Amino acid sequence: MVKMYYDQDISLDQLNNKKVAVIGYGSQGHAHAQNLRDNGVDVCIGLRHGGSWQKAEADGFTVTTAGEATAKSDVIMFLVPDEKQPEIYKQEIEPHLTSGKALAFAHGFNIHFNQVVPPSDVDVFLVAPKGPGHLVRRVFAEGGGVPALFAVYQDASGKARDIALAYSKGVGAGRAAVIETTFQEETETDLFGEQAVLCGGTTSLIKAGFETLTEAGYQPEVAYFECLHELKLIVDLLYEEGLEGMRYSISDTAQWGDFTAGPRVVTDETKKEMKNILSEIQSGEFAKGWVTENQVHRPMFTAINKRESQHPIEVVGRELREKMPFVQQKKKGMVGNAKG
Numbered sequence: 001m002v003k004m005y006y007d008q009d010i011s012l013d014q015l016n017n018k019k020v021a022v023i024g025y026g027s028q029g030h031a032h033a034q035n036l037r038d039n040g041v042d043v044c045i046g047l048r049h050g051g052s053w054q055k056a057e058a059d060g061f062t063v064t065t066a067g068e069a070t071a072k073s074d075v076i077m078f079l080v081p082d083e084k085q086p087e088i089y090k091q092e093i094e095p096h097l098t099s100g101k102a103l104a105f106a107h108g109f110n111i112h113f114n115q116v117v118p119p120s121d122v123d124v125f126l127v128a129p130k131g132p133g134h135l136v137r138r139v140f141a142e143g144g145g146v147p148a149l150f151a152v153y154q155d156a157s158g159k160a161r162d163i164a165l166a167y168s169k170g171v172g173a174g175r176a177a178v179i180e181t182t183f184q185e186e187t188e189t190d191l192f193g194e195q196a197v198l199c200g201g202t203t204s205l206i207k208a209g210f211e212t213l214t215e216a217g218y219q220p221e222v223a224y225f226e227c228l229h230e231l232k233l234i235v236d237l238l239y240e241e242g243l244e245g246m247r248y249s250i251s252d253t254a255q256w257g258d259f260t261a262g263p264r265v266v267t268d269e270t271k272k273e274m275k276n277i278l279s280e281i282q283s284g285e286f287a288k289g290w291v292t293e294n295q296v297h298r299p300m301f302t303a304i305n306k307r308e309s310q311h312p313i314e315v316v317g318r319e320l321r322e323k324m325p326f327v328q329q330k331k332k333g334m335v336g337n338a339k340g
């Protein structure tokens with residue numbers, strides 16, 4: 001088994017006398033900043049004037065521009081959206097990224113695909129939590145942690161690995177598991193996971209199930225609870241106990257259906273397509289498409305996003321969730337969601 005690091009294996013010393021700038025206060029930014037602060041790390045926030053600035057100040061942080069935060073800090077964790085990083089790096093980070101500092105990422109996209117090229121006299125590492133930022137904070141606040149990968153791309157100080165490990169502990173990952181990787185492995189596996197399984201694969205599966213039931217004349221509310229709402233409850237069991245633990249809790253009838261019908265839904269053809277998706281990530285084809293889509297101001301992203309928000313499962317889901325305030329974490333004050 002790969003070596004894993006836990007809190008007891010990691011020292012926070014490499015962060016103790018350092019200032020950490022978290023650039024961005026969105027999904028990952030607010031979680032890193034708050035978890036690090038709770039672990040005694042000296043954190044400031046770098047932003048542009050806007051919604052996140054107010055949130056970060058209301059949460060008690062010192063907020064300046066990204067450039068000022070970079071200038072006064074030793075470790076700069078870059079948590080603005082991937083597609084904005086190259087420009088913000090050139091304008092705000094690079095001019096202040098003097099020798100001896102460390103530039104850090106939560107995802108390797110821009111380093112691996114050469115969109116950000118830091119100078120050789122700074123450390124470059126990543127600490128990539130394997131979970132959405134809002135859960136990185138929520139799970140930490142509940143006493144747990146979200147696992148993370150760390151990787152060193154450039155070790156100018158000779159201490160980059162220890163700083164990355166300390167940072168991983170600082171955000172709470174040492175409570176779950178910290179694994180060493182490379183920028184290439186993190187970038188390719190993360191893109192694959194979010195496209196084929198966690199986000200793309202799952203939303204397509206949910207919609208296909210919902211559409212199959214509603215097109216057959218079943219009520220949309222019933223289809224919503226069956227194909228979306230209950231998925232969370234099933235995934236909770238998978239998270240806690242794996243496949244076997246989930247199957248312990250479901251009926252034997254469901255388990256027999258799982259064994260016999262599941263492979264008819266996710267077939268060899270599906271796996272073949274997963275391999276194609278992985279090849280496009282590995283070759284840089286996906287990255288090229290995403291960079292280009294942003295250069296032309298996201299026409300497809302915008303159109304698809306609009307169409308998706310009007311899907312019948314979203315229409316019925318909004319109504320049903322309104323009546324279940326206990327499921328609505330966002331309305332209960334989920335902080336740092338720059339996406340609204």
Ligand SMILES: NC(=O)C1=CN([C@@H]2O[C@H](COP(=O)(O)OP(=O)(O)OC[C@H]3O[C@@H](n4cnc5c(N)ncnc54)[C@H](OP(=O)(O)O)[C@@H]3O)[C@@H](O)[C@H]2O)C=CC1
Pocket residue numbers: 023024025026027028029046047048049050051052053066078079080081082084088106107128129131132133134336337338339
């Ligand atoms: N979302 C996640 O859970 C995960 C994300 N990652 C990685 O973390 C990084 C950050 O992603 P994510 O947290 O989703 O980002 P978000 O979109 O949630 O947050 C973006 C933040 O950047 C700020 N920002 C945007 N433009 C600027 C600017 N020009 N100058 C200064 N600040 C700016 C926004 O502030 P404003 O309010 O002003 O717009 C906001 O605070 C990415 O590399 C991503 O791949 C890795 C693991 C999981």
Ligand SMILES: CC[C@](O)(C(C)=O)C(=O)O
Pocket residue numbers: 129130131132133190193194198199
């Ligand atoms: C699964 C999506 C993710 O990779 C994540 C939350 O880990 C992301 O980029 O947001």
Ligand SMILES: [Mg+2]
Pocket residue numbers: 129130131190194
């Ligand atoms: Mg991810």
Ligand SMILES: [Mg+2]
Pocket residue numbers: 107190191194
């Ligand atoms: Mg990702």
